[in-house]
Amino acid sequence: MSASKQIAIIEDEPEVLALLSTTLADAGYDIQTYSHAVDFEKALAESPPDLCIVDLGLPDKDGLGVVSNIAAQSDAAILVISGRTGLNDRITGLELGADDYLAKPFEPREVVARVRALIRRRAATTSPAETTIYRFSGWEVDFATFLLTDEKGATQRLSASEASLLLVFLKSAKRLITREQLQVALDDRSDSISFDRTIDVRVSRLRSKLNDKTRNPKIIKTIYGAGYIFISDVT
Known part of the structure; x- marks a missing residue:
């Protein structure tokens, strides 16, 4: 099932972006990558992915604003991966609509595990076999x-x-x-x-x-x- 799932990654550090992209592509997901919020938000309006991975320290917009926009415009699951490790940032991200928060540095296997859990959770909510x-x-x-x-x-x-x-x-x-x-x-x-x-x-x-x-x-x-x-x- 994971092969059909679309994941958008918004991250401005090339090394981190490459690591996330390669790791999740190897796990069977279809990946779109963005280093600027403006490019991602244009794509979001046209075709929302199943899950978004968002860095908070973007060059053109605060990542928390991106999280808020995703939650308001789509039903995509949201995983924040950020170097901001403070409790206030984590709580604010969750308040704005993030589903999970992972601090940098991270283990690639942990990212895959978190992504799989979020996609399972989202699929269970939208399952056609369930009363909707x-x-x-x-x-x-x-x-x-x-x-x-x-x-x-x-x-x-x-x-x-x-x-x-x-x-x-x-x-x-x-x-x-x-x-x-x-x-x-x-x-x-x-x-x-x-x-x-x-x-x-x-x-x-x-x-x-x-x-x-x-x-x-x-x-x-x-x-x-x-x-x-x-x-x-x-x-």
């Missing part, structure tokens, strides 16, 4: 298009990670789901501490799109020290 439309608390979500629609018909796009998380909640409605269960369901390879920080950001981002108040939740309830319960009825 769910309704809950006045919302409708279509996983074939990653579109979330409110009662008034206004739509917004879910990122790949938001869609994956929401689908896990929908399939486990009215049941406690622990962080460990979420990590398994999302096929997340992070260590437990990193995953805890990541899942907090993802849940917060999803709640924001659903207008679900943390102090008086109607959809996702936090059970402190245990996990989460999707408390809304689902049809």
